[in-house]
Amino acid sequence: MAPPPVVTLFEKYGAGARNIGPGVADALGVAWMDQAFSSADIESAKYPGAGGVSEAGSGLARFLGRYASSATVLDDASIPLAQAQDAEMVDENTRLVKEAATQGVVMLGRNGALILGDIPTALHVQVDAPVEVRIARAARAEGIDRAHAARRQRNEDRIRAEMS
DSSP states (O other), rough: OOOOOOEEEEEEETHHHHHHHHHHHHHHHOEEEEESSSHHHHHHHTTTTTSOTTTOOOOHHHHHHTTTTTOOOOGGGGGGHHHHHHHHHHHHHHHHHHHHHHHHHEEEEETHHHTTOOOTTOEEEEEEHHHHHHHHHHHHHHHHHHHHHHHHHHHHHHHHHOOO
16 A cells, blocks of 8 residues: 655745645545745744743744744743743644644645655655745735745744754
8 A cells, every 4th residue: 555645845045835735635535734924923932022922932033033033032931941941842743744744735834855864765845936026926826915925934934944
């Protein structure tokens, strides 16, 4: 019996993987698993206060704090707890990704290519397009102006690459 299809997608901001992925999943007859953090999640973690991040910092804000210099900073007493929570977040994502792969899945992000790299039949795809095309697509899809989409593109391309 053939193993179930597994496709991991990694995209640069606005490249359209979120439009492509569900159709691929439907065609293969497997589940679609979206990325763990949306653009708005990343933006609110980078800019605490803009998206309801608590003063103590959400797990995402702490995690992204490694990559976003203006993210919430923890005091020395909070660091062990934050590290434990970050490890739990990574462990939970790894568990979800591996579990989904046993049933067959098309997934966006989630470090899927790294986590599922030992599955020889998995297909790992990076979706990209010229920067201006990506910015225009993201602005339309997200209902934001081009300047906002351009800021997200610069930040998110860097942060997602560093997270993976």
